[in-house]
Amino acid sequence: MIPKIVHLIAAARPNFMKVAPLYHELAGASWCTARVVHTGQHYDANMSDAFFRDLRLPEPAHHLEVGSGSHAEQTGRTMMAYEAVCQREPPAAIVVVGDVNATAACALVGAKLWIPVVHLEAGLRSRDRRMPEEINRLVTDAISDLLWTPSRDADANLAAEGIPAERIDRIGNIMIDSFEMLRPRIEATDARTRLGIAGPYAIVTLHRPSNVDAREPLGELVQALTELSRELTVVFAVHPRTRRRLEEFGLLDGLASVPAIRLTEPLSYIEFMSLVIGCAIAITDSGGVQEETSYLGIPCATLRENTERPITLSEGTNRLLTAPQLAAAAREALAGRWPRGGRIELWDGHAARRAAVSLRTRVFK
Ligand code: UD1
Numbered sequence: 001m002i003p004k005i006v007h008l009i010a011a012a013r014p015n016f017m018k019v020a021p022l023y024h025e026l027a028g029a030s031w032c033t034a035r036v037v038h039t040g041q042h043y044d045a046n047m048s049d050a051f052f053r054d055l056r057l058p059e060p061a062h063h064l065e066v067g068s069g070s071h072a073e074q075t076g077r078t079m080m081a082y083e084a085v086c087q088r089e090p091p092a093a094i095v096v097v098g099d100v101n102a103t104a105a106c107a108l109v110g111a112k113l114w115i116p117v118v119h120l121e122a123g124l125r126s127r128d129r130r131m132p133e134e135i136n137r138l139v140t141d142a143i144s145d146l147l148w149t150p151s152r153d154a155d156a157n158l159a160a161e162g163i164p165a166e167r168i169d170r171i172g173n174i175m176i177d178s179f180e181m182l183r184p185r186i187e188a189t190d191a192r193t194r195l196g197i198a199g200p201y202a203i204v205t206l207h208r209p210s211n212v213d214a215r216e217p218l219g220e221l222v223q224a225l226t227e228l229s230r231e232l233t234v235v236f237a238v239h240p241r242t243r244r245r246l247e248e249f250g251l252l253d254g255l256a257s258v259p260a261i262r263l264t265e266p267l268s269y270i271e272f273m274s275l276v277i278g279c280a281i282a283i284t285d286s287g288g289v290q291e292e293t294s295y296l297g298i299p300c301a302t303l304r305e306n307t308e309r310p311i312t313l314s315e316g317t318n319r320l321l322t323a324p325q326l327a328a329a330a331r332e333a334l335a336g337r338w339p340r341g342g343r344i345e346l347w348d349g350h351a352a353r354r355a356a357v358s359l360r361t362r363v364f365k
Helices: 014-027 045-054 071-088 101-113 132-143 153-161 173-190 213-227 240-248 254-258 269-278 287-296 321-334 351-363
Strands: 004-011 034-038 095-098 117-120 147-148 168-171 201-205 233-237 263-266 281-285 300-302 318-320
Touching: 004 014, 004 254, 014 034, 014 045, 014 095, 014 173, 014 287, 014 321, 014 351, 045 269, 071 101, 071 263, 095 101, 095 233, 095 321, 095 351, 101 132, 101 173, 117 351, 132 213, 132 318, 147 153, 147 173, 173 269, 173 287, 173 351, 201 263, 213 233, 213 240, 213 254, 213 321, 233 269, 233 318, 240 254, 269 287, 287 300, 287 318
Parallel strands: 004 034, 004 095, 095 117, 117 147, 147 168, 201 233, 201 281, 233 263, 281 300, 300 318
Antiparallel strands: none
């Protein structure tokens, strides 16, 4: 019998960490063949290739080369290119992950071609529809056949939207699998020395449109990071979207000239996580970093008004803050006055195994 083909859709940086553990788990299965489909939303070497290398992902079986563009362009181009792939070689199931444009685009393609669609990281809600990701989450969950959730709050969100329990399977947080898979290499990597950082430091990542796309919030953040750098070294791994905006608003040179601020290109997963495990505080607007820091017991300040990952607030180490609160927050973290968090159920490094069992028993039954 020819094993059934399962497409794992990967588009952007945060997807690669979610796809990798599942790819490796399914690679050992006789009942299916996992194929990675890269839509090409992220294409720079340090936004994509470095992640494939660190996570030991194979060359994608299909590369859609969709690239950058407006939301409609990205979503539309992904749908057109992926539909052609599915018509040529229909897979037996499609796994979409996270909440990027490709997640919703490929779920739509699969649903309309009657191919079973599974959403990995389902049920998260910020309840902020100004976030493109919230729209992607709502659309994807509404049309997917099977919803793999990371935590109880996600199950409750789906139930409240009327999704029947038989479509929901709580598998836990697969980002933790990636971390555990690469923990030895992360712990053996000394990005800190390579970057010449001495003493306590904050690691910073920012790329949400609400923080970086307009001059005023970005200017406020630059000011807050400058103030923060009087408390500790600030290592800021600058996302391409953020770099472009800093340049456009004339803020980059000023920021780069602050002595205790270290600007870097986007870092590989291993280098980035090696900096996270040693930092005094992580400052972010990313979703994944909120989860990784909660798992690792590291203080995290999230520069957003809301989070689709409230479990990191109630059971982890995350706090929602504004830019002017950052310097005081860093002092608190340095003094050890920060929520310590505890173990979160099913954030244990075995989510991929549960996902594989779920795929086999619920989709290929
Ligand atoms: C996307 C996701 C977001 C995720 C983020 C992680 C959506 C709606 N957003 O946002 O949820 O948190 O990825 O990074 O899907 N660029 C490059 N090189 C690249 C990729 C992008 O230079 O490899 C530049 C381009 O100028 C592009 C801009 O960055 O226009 C933004 O990239 P885009 O893929 O549109 O969205 P992200 O901000 O990365």
